[in-house]
Structure formats: C-alpha cells, structure tokens
Amino acid sequence: MIRVQLEDFDPGIEIDNLSADNYHIGGISSFVGLVRDMYNDHKLISMTLEHYPKMTEKMLEEIQSEAFKRWSLEGCLIIHRYGQLNPGEKIVMVATASLHRQDSLESCAFLIDWLKTKAPFWKLEHSTECDNGKWVEAKEDDNIATRKWDKIIPNKARDI
Amino acid sequence: MRILYFAWIRERVGCESEEITLPQNVSTVQDLINWLSNQGSGYQTAFGDLKIVRVAVNMEFSDFDHCINNEDEVAFFPPVTGGGI
Numbered sequence: 001m002i003r004v005q006l007e008d009f010d011p012g013i014e015i016d017n018l019s020a021d022n023y024h025i026g027g028i029s030s031f032v033g034l035v036r037d038m039y040n041d042h043k044l045i046s047m048t049l050e051h052y053p054k055m056t057e058k059m060l061e062e063i064q065s066e067a068f069k070r071w072s073l074e075g076c077l078i079i080h081r082y083g084q085l086n087p088g089e090k091i092v093m094v095a096t097a098s099l100h101r102q103d104s105l106e107s108c109a110f111l112i113d114w115l116k117t118k119a120p121f122w123k124l125e126h127s128t129e130c131d132n133g134k135w136v137e138a139k140e141d142d143n144i145a146t147r148k149w150d151k152i153i154p155n156k157a158r159d160i
Numbered sequence: 161m162r163i164l165y166f167a168w169i170r171e172r173v174g175c176e177s178e179e180i181t182l183p184q185n186v187s188t189v190q191d192l193i194n195w196l197s198n199q200g201s202g203y204q205t206a207f208g209d210l211k212i213v214r215v216a217v218n219m220e221f222s223d224f225d226h227c228i229n230n231e232d233e234v235a236f237f238p239p240v241t242g243g244g245i
Contacts, residue, residue: 033243050167051242052235055219080242092243112243120216120235121242122167135168137212138239 002060003079004051011093018075018097025074029108030095037087042129049082049091052120056080063114067096070110071103078111080119106152113145161230165206166237169213172206182230189215190224192234212238
C-alpha cells in the first residue's frame with residue numbers, strides 16, 4: 001500500500017494494520033525516517049518537502065512492485081509525507097511483512113534505499129544559517145546505496 | 161504541451177507549470193531546453209548547469225535525447241532527495 005500525505009501517522013497502528021487477519025505472516029520489518037534538528041553543523045528550524053503529485057504515487061507503486069518481485073512478501077506499506085515538517089517529525093515509513101525474517105528485513109532496506117533516489121521529492125531546509133531555505137542536494141552515497149541492490153538477487157522462501 | 165518545474169528550477173523559472181505549443185524545430189527534451197533557455201533570464205539560470213537538471217516525460221525519468229510531442233507532460237527538477245536524511 002502506498003500513501004503520500006500531509007498528515008502524521010502512527011507507526012504502531014500501521015504495523016498492526018499490515019498484519020491484520022493474515023496469520024501466514026511471521027515477521028514485519030519497518031523503517032521510520034525522522035527530521036533531524038542538525039544538518040551539516042547548523043541547526044535546522046524546519047524542512048519543506050515538495051513532490052511531484054501523481055508521479056510520486058506512480059514511482060512508489062513501481063518500487064513496491066519491484067520488492068514483491070524480488071522477495072516473498074505478504075504485505076508492504078510505504079508512507080511518505082510532504083509539506084512543512086519540524087525536527088522530530090516523521091517523514092517516511094516503510095514496512096514489509098513476510099513468512100520469514102530475511103525477506104522482510106532485506107526488502108525494507110531495499111525500499112528505503114530505492115525511494116531515496118527514485119521517488120520525486122525535494123527537501124528545502126530552513127536553518128539558523130539560511131532562514132529563506134536551502135535546497136538539499138542529492139548525495140552520491142544514496143546512488144551507491146541504490147545501486148548495490150542491482151547485484152543482490154535474493155532467494156525467495158527461506159526458513160526463519 | 162504541459163511543462164512542470166520543481167524545487168529550485170521552479171523558483172528560477174518563476175512558475176510551477178505552463179502550457180506551450182511546441183515550436184516546429186523542437187523534437188527532443190534537449191531542443192526544448194535550448195528553446196526555453198531563450199525565453200528569459202529565469203529559464204537561462206534554471207538550465208544553466210544541466211548536470212544538476214533531471215527530466216521526466218509523462219512521469220517517467222527520461223534522457224535529454226528523448227523525443228517529445230505536444231501531448232506529453234514534461235517535468236524538470238533537480239536530482240531527487242526523498243526519504244529520511
């Protein structure tokens with residue numbers, strides 16, 4: 001399931017919903033990304049996330065389909081927020097459910113790496129140093145993190 | 161054709177989106193960039209360094225040599241920075 005939204009979410013409720021009524025699931029892995037209060041040695045006041053509506057949903061659907069192709073998953077959830085966010089607020093959540101732990105753990109890491117470089121979001125940071133905002137530049141490390149998954153071909157259906 | 165701009169490219173161009181009719185000699189994304197760059201200083205600054213400009217045609221990441229027509233939606237934006245930090 002894909003959700004792109006302004007409002008906050010409750011990771012506990014989201015995890016419960018992901019496994020509701022599916023007793024095949026043996027484990028759920030999740031990642032929640034937060035707004036930090038420091039960035040490059042200066043204090044962050046807030047962050048505004050801009051996105052490309054429709055393309056965001058389309059890309060997240062594609063990323064989710066890729067995870068279902070590569071791993072044996074019983075469920076998947078990607079929530080990405082946009083708009084103005086303050087330090088401590090949640091930006092993104094990825095959760096995957098599977099029979100065995102390796103499928104959910106690996107696919108969760110894969111999804112968060114992939115969405116950083118393939119989902120059309122841009123961050124404008126408001127800091128004590130630059131109140132008008134500074135656009136965050138993409139990091140080569142993120143591209144490297146995405147590309148490493150090109151080489152990893154998981155074996156589906158492992159034992160727990 | 162509908163053109164969309166995001167992040168600092170939107171700020172430099174000065175609008176979020178616009179509708180244009182493709183000039184006859186414009187057949188690729190690169191042609192469109194060259195044409196737009198002659199439409200004012202905002203466009204010229206926005207497309208000043210193409211190493212940090214990305215394009216999507218009909219919501220698919222594309223290359224500058226991608227062919228385009230009047231029915232396409234073309235979006236210009238910097239490299240994406242989603243997820244946490």
